[in-house]
Amino acid sequence: MPRARYKTLVDTFASDIASGALPPGTRLPTHRQLAEQEGLALVTASRVYAELEAMGLISGETGRGTFVREIALPLSHGVDQQAAAAGVLDLNFNYPALPEQAELLRTGLRQLALSGDLEALLRYQPHAGRGHERACIARHLTTRGLQVEAEEVLIVSGAQHGLAATVMGLLKPGDVVAVDALTYSGFKVIADAHRLELVPIPLSEAGPDLEALEGLCRKRRVKAVYAMPTLHNPMGWVMDLPWRERLVNIARTHGLLLIEDAAYAFLADAPPLPLRALAPELTVYVSGFSKNIATGLRVGFVVAPLQWVPAIERTIRATTWNTPGVMTALVCGWIEDGTVLRLEAEKRMDARKRQALARKSLNGLKVIGHPASYFLWLPLPEEVRADQLAMALLSMNVAVSTAEPFAIAHPVPHAIRLALGSVEPGALHQALNKVRQVIANFAY
Secondary structure: OOHHHHHHHHHHHHHHHHHOOOOOOOEEOOHHHHHHHHOOOHHHHHHHHHHHHHOOOEEEEOOOEEEEOOOOOOOOOOOOOOOOOOOOEEOOOOOOOOOOHHHHHHHHHHHHHOOOOHHHHOOOOOOOOOHHHHHHHHHHHHHHOOOOOHHHEEEEOOHHHHHHHHHHHHOOOOOEEEEEOEOOHHHHHHHHHHOOEEEEEOEEOOEEOHHHHHHHHHHOOEEEEEEOOEOOOOOOOEOOHHHHHHHHHHHHHHOOEEEEEOOOHHHOOOOOOOHHHHOOOOEEEEEEOOOOOOOOOOOEEEEOOHHHHHHHHHHHHHHOOOOOHHHHHHHHHHHHOOHHHHHHHHHHHHHHHHHHHHHHHOOOOOOEOOOOOOEEEEEOOOOOOHHHHHHHHHHOOEEOEEOHHHEOOOOOOOEEEEEOOOOOHHHHHHHHHHHHHHHHHHHO
16 A cells, blocks of 8 residues: 555544544444455554554554544543643542641741751752651651661652652663553653553452463563552552562562552551562662642652662752752651651541542442542443543543553553542532443443
8 A cells, every 4th residue: 555545544534533523432443344445455454543543543442443532631631630720620630638737837837947957958968868867767667567777768859759760770771660550650651751661460350460470570571560569559459468478479589679669558557568578678669748748748768778779869869969958857847746647647537538438429330449548440331431431521620530541551441540639528529429420421
């Protein structure tokens, strides 16, 4: 087929989709049917669809067919969106806050202003943080079942920066990293920027399939595993101790680096030991204070074996030089006076109430999530397409995330993730009722 004709066919489809002549949800001919209709070779028909899919105009789904996407919905919906527009009920992002937190900040800033250490906070800090603040975070980690030395702690500008510093410091472009088939969208962004190859670990009802991971390690030269064993985002799983021990055994057998993301771990009551406690020699533990205190406090931490600390420290220097001194001092003050533990306990209670509200509002629909999590996963009925559902909800001033930002493998499941921590409970109830209503409209 001449290139001009091939391009013309792609352009015709694209034009029809943009004009609405092929509306969202339209099932397109099969690859073989398209080849017969247009007098093409099958491989060329497949190439036409591949280019349209790369443009974000269609999606192919195994066993269902090829469909026109909802192009008014951004491909990255749920990842790089800014704060929801005025009047929109935001179930995309989690920024859980308690009513007293603004006053807490005022009080903390007043106390900081009266301290004798204020001038020091206006100067550059050591790249990995000041020694007494690293020790403070090390003491805090005992509440999560970790006994670490201050020298193993590096202070970073939020957990996302901690993940990026770990990747940049310890991995190289082209390295293969095993991740869950549905995983934290922010790690996908880091991996893409650093040119890592992400390979999916299949998921079962109970969690990531470690037998499949072991098979993958025998076939590929896997360098690292990115895992969220305590309160997985987006699925809400808390993996049991035997699962963690088996993952550690696989990592030791195949020489893997374990990157443990614990951003939401504080929400789980008495979880099993972190991977870092089971295998301190090969685990980098990353978390922060965005969820348990506030997202505007860009303070996080990385706990790494001593031999890897210099490489991560160099990356901190190359990216942010050091974490903000004022914010770190505030957080450490709240650790020392018990405020952080109090906020974590209150947010666990708040998350439980919101989960209960969500499950009641969505009664009859399949939901997946932890009872003390600020999000839940909602697989959709077979006849409901996630992109169309998200667009319909956006027209009703409710923002949700489709599965696409979280998916590593294809086909992307038709599901949505609902963040429950960003709107007050009355508005959350209203938004969830709209979700249920729209699903019912699409399903029947």
